[in-house]
Amino acid sequence: MNTQKITIIGVGNIGTAIAEGLIRNQFCKVSNVTLAKRNTATLHRFEEQGAKITSDNVKAISEADYIILAVKPFQIREIAEEIAPHVDYTKQVLISVITGVWLEDLKTLFSDEAVLFRAMPNTAAAIGESMTTVAHCNATQEELSFVTSLFETVGEVVMINEQLMDAATVLGACGTAFALRYIRANIQGGIEIGFDANTATLIAAQTVKGAASLLLENKTHPEQEIDKVTTPKGCTIAGLNEMEHQGFSSSLIRGLKASYDKIVKDM
Ligand SMILES: NC(=O)C1=CN([C@@H]2O[C@H](COP(=O)(O)OP(=O)(O)OC[C@H]3O[C@@H](n4cnc5c(N)ncnc54)[C@H](OP(=O)(O)O)[C@@H]3O)[C@@H](O)[C@H]2O)C=CC1
Numbered sequence: 135m136n137t138q139k140i141t142i143i144g145v146g147n148i149g150t151a152i153a154e155g156l157i158r159n160q161f162c163k164v165s166n167v168t169l170a171k172r173n174t175a176t177l178h179r180f181e182e183q184g185a186k187i188t189s190d191n192v193k194a195i196s197e198a199d200y201i202i203l204a205v206k207p208f209q210i211r212e213i214a215e216e217i218a219p220h221v222d223y224t225k226q227v228l229i230s231v232i233t234g235v236w237l238e239d240l241k242t243l244f245s246d247e248a249v250l251f252r253a254m255p256n257t258a259a260a261i262g263e264s265m266t267t268v269a270h271c272n273a274t275q276e277e278l279s280f281v282t283s284l285f286e287t288v289g290e291v292v293m294i295n296e297q298l299m300d301a302a303t304v305l306g307a308c309g310t311a312f313a314l315r316y317i318r319a320n321i322q323g324g325i326e327i328g329f330d331a332n333t334a335t336l337i338a339a340q341t342v343k344g345a346a347s348l349l350l351e352n353k354t355h356p357e358q359e360i361d362k363v364t365t366p367k368g369c370t371i372a373g374l375n376e377m378e379h380q381g382f383s384s385s386l387i388r389g390l391k392a393s394y395d396k397i398v399k400d401m
């Protein structure tokens with residue numbers, strides 16, 4: 135088990151998912167995890183497990199080896215003004231999961247000398263099933279290994295060129311919501327054709343999990359797996375073709391593009 139101390143500043147949706155994943159998978163001693171947000175009432179369950187909780191960001195980072203920044207993009211400037219003077223850039227490492235905030239922005243907000251990681255996990259980190267993309271600057275091999283193993287503890291990790299981080303945000307982080315909306319539509323359809331909501335949810339979710347696992351384990355292209363399902367003149371191809379007539383793939387691609395454009399335009 136790691137002995138490094140980890141602080142998360144901004145423990146909302148994604149900060150909570152990371153904290154849950156790290157604690158559940160025993161990445162480090164729970165007492166070495168510090169969680170900071172203004173309203174700590176939502177953090178008591180972590181405190182009960184042994185984590186430190188605080189609303190004082192400066193105190194939160196005082197003993198940290200790795201500081202995960204998980205606030206909303208518009209909140210980072212204020213946080214940086216508060217904690218930057220207290221960061222020891224010779225030994226403390228910053229990891230930002232904030233959408234649209236670049237390593238160059240973080241250098242400006244903190245220090246040119248700062249060891250910086252920009253990562254994009256998703257909420258499945260809570261159950262060890264995140265997809266996390268990572269870029270970095272000024273990091274040693276040891277720091278790189280540590281951050282890789284931190285995110286491997288909560289799922290899969292891939293190092294990417296930072297230029298692709300906005301695209302990774304759409305595909306990997308927004309993607310969780312897109313996949314869930316797809317599953318919800320399946321549940322709605324499943325109910326219409328006869329299932330109760332619980333059974334429809336189980337069938338829809340397990341079927342999507344199985345389909346994703348086929349790609350991950352067989353390393354096949356989706357169309358290869360689709361070919362195995364589409365009986366000639368059968369019901370699958372009839373359904374698929376009707377979905378495409380209604381713009382299924384096109385609407386997903388346009389949705390991804392709209393999300394991407396939103397990040398590029400706003401940040
Ligand atoms: N949600 C997701 O799926 C993902 C989000 N991201 C990115 O992560 C970041 C956080 O997103 P998300 O978790 O959804 O947002 P949330 O709003 O859920 O979380 C932000 C947290 O920051 C805390 N906070 C705000 N101001 C301060 C402050 N001054 N000091 C300490 N804590 C503060 C808030 O709590 P309080 O008000 O109590 O202080 C809140 O819990 C965003 O930049 C987002 O783009 C990245 C990947 C996935």
Ligand SMILES: O=C(O)[C@@H]1CCC=N1
Nearest residue numbers: 233303304307308309
């Ligand atoms: O919607 C958002 O802005 C954030 C970024 C990735 C997931 N949620």
